Amino acid sequence: MVSVPSLARSRWGLLILFALLGLVSGDFASRLPALKAALDLSAGRLGLVLLGPALGCVLSTPTSGWVLRRLAPRRWILAGLAPLCVLLPLVTLTRNPWVTLVGLLVWGWGNGTVDVSMNTEATRLQAHLGRRVLSGFHATYSLGALAGAGVGALAALAQVSPRWQWTAAGAVSLAAGLYALTLLPDTPVRSPRPPAGEPRTALADRRRPRLDPRLVALAVMCFASLLSEGAATDWSAIYLRISLGAAPALATLAYAAFQFTMVVGRFSGDGLAMRWGPVRLLRAVVLLGGLGLAAGLVAADPSVAIVGFALLGLGLSVSFPLAITAAAGLGRTGSSVAVVTSCGYVGLLSGPALLGGLASAVGLPVALSLVVALCLLMAALAGALRGSGGGAGGELVSPAAESLQAFG
Numbered sequence: 519m520v521s522v523p524s525l526a527r528s529r530w531g532l533l534i535l536f537a538l539l540g541l542v543s544g545d546f547a548s549r550l551p552a553l554k555a556a557l558d559l560s561a562g563r564l565g566l567v568l569l570g571p572a573l574g575c576v577l578s579t580p581t582s583g584w585v586l587r588r589l590a591p592r593r594w595i596l597a598g599l600a601p602l603c604v605l606l607p608l609v610t611l612t613r614n615p616w617v618t619l620v621g622l623l624v625w626g627w628g629n630g631t632v633d634v635s636m637n638t639e640a641t642r643l644q645a646h647l648g649r650r651v652l653s654g655f656h657a658t659y660s661l662g663a664l665a666g667a668g669v670g671a672l673a674a675l676a677q678v679s680p681r682w683q684w685t686a687a688g689a690v691s692l693a694a695g696l697y698a699l700t701l702l703p704d705t706p707v708r709s710p711r712p713p714a715g716e717p718r719t720a721l722a723d724r725r726r727p728r729l730d731p732r733l734v735a736l737a738v739m740c741f742a743s744l745l746s747e748g749a750a751t752d753w754s755a756i757y758l759r760i761s762l763g764a765a766p767a768l769a770t771l772a773y774a775a776f777q778f779t780m781v782v783g784r785f786s787g788d789g790l791a792m793r794w795g796p797v798r799l800l801r802a803v804v805l806l807g808g809l810g811l812a813a814g815l816v817a818a819d820p821s822v823a824i825v826g827f828a829l830l831g832l833g834l835s836v837s838f839p840l841a842i843t844a845a846a847g848l849g850r851t852g853s854s855v856a857v858v859t860s861c862g863y864v865g866l867l868s869g870p871a872l873l874g875g876l877a878s879a880v881g882l883p884v885a886l887s888l889v890v891a892l893c894l895l896m897a898a899l900a901g902a903l904r905g906s907g908g909g910a911g912g913e914l915v916s917p918a919a920e921s922l923q924a925f926g
Contacts, residue, residue, distance in 0.1 A: 530698075531699065534701075537662035537665075538694055542602060544670065545687050546684075548668075550564070552674060556680060557613050567622060570620070571623070573623055574630060575629055578627045588706060591636065595635045600628065603695065605624055606687075638855045653786075655839075656784045742892040743838050743865070744865040745865030747834050749873050749886065750776045751776075753882065755770050758824070761818075761882050771824050787835060804833045806833050810825065810827075811889055812890045
């Protein structure tokens with residue numbers, strides 16, 4: 519049997535890791551202007567350097583999928599934790615943009631490795647608990663990112679250099695991460711049993727080829743979700759400021775509203791998925807988010823646009839956690855989570871350039887309508903979530919009895 523203390527310890531360990539990854543990511547993003555100035559990078563060279571973290575995340579996922587079929591997630595998290603916590607201060611020691619690019623690529627590899635591994639472990643914990651908790655973990659990540667941005671802003675105000683800030687943050691993060699790993703089980707994740715109501719022949723399907731149609735649909739969903747999230751992050755304030763002529767302070771409220779509703783949606787997403795089922799929940803929220811953004815684009819009014827981005831944050835909040843939960847239920851848990859996460863990273867990587875190119879050709883309001891179309895696409899693909907939990911309420915079924923000993 520799985521003991522309650524073991525489950526509670528694992529949950530605390532995962533909460534620490536999700537918050538830690540958000541904190542490090544927010545801390546990095548908030549000090550990019552200072553890094554640009556410290557390394558005397560032009561805008562073009564900064565854009566080149568910033569390909570490193572995204573490419574590193576993408577490159578980490580195939581390796582992670584292979585390793586997580588053989589090792590406990592906590593062991594692979596340890597491999598990613600070292601570059602995640604150590605490399606940021608080191609990249610400030612050089613003024614060569616190519617060296618910086620390579621350093622940030624390895625840092626991104628560590629980020630992606632920790633991300634895939636902790637999500638894989640979280641799906642195991644979720645299956646043992648028999649209820650959805652993944653959305654709450656992602657909410658913790660969002661809170662960590664907001665906290666990291668706040669720490670970065672305070673450090674900038676105090677004129678602390680990125681090198682010393684990231685050194686201190688890295689030391690604290692490494693200590694917290696090592697402690698969190700002691701709370702996790704030291705066994706590989708086994709694939710869960712088919713959800714209640716699924717025929718037993720589905721188990722054979724779960725061990726089948728990697729190009730399962732449902733896995734492809736979930737990968738496309740993650741691509742669309744993170745591309746849309748990146749678009750809101752990068753372009754929401756610019757849309758209000760440049761396209762609508764809003765004051766700078768008012769323009770920043772679009773991104774703040776987006777992030778706030780993202781956190782609220784993720785904290786409430788698990789309970790709503792249990793009550794409504796994942797398919798109905800995703801369709802409802804992404805349609806609400808898409809229609810809200812569409813209204814903001816059509817009205818061309820700053821206040822309506824802020825509300826539109828707030829609804830978009832709510833709509834996107836649960837899409838990624840729901841897709842990961844469904845992917846983990848397809849078998850080959852580590853590999854499946856790696857595939858959908860990798861496609862999400864590709865969306866995040868390609869989003870800024872794609873939106874920028876479209877904005878140059880047809881204008882930013884029309885370019886942002888791509889996000890509306892992606893919301894409609896996710897609603898159409900929501901059926902791929904069916905079977906990721908048993909029953910109408912989407913409750914989860916525990917994995918096979920032998921894997922229960924992992925927490926014992």
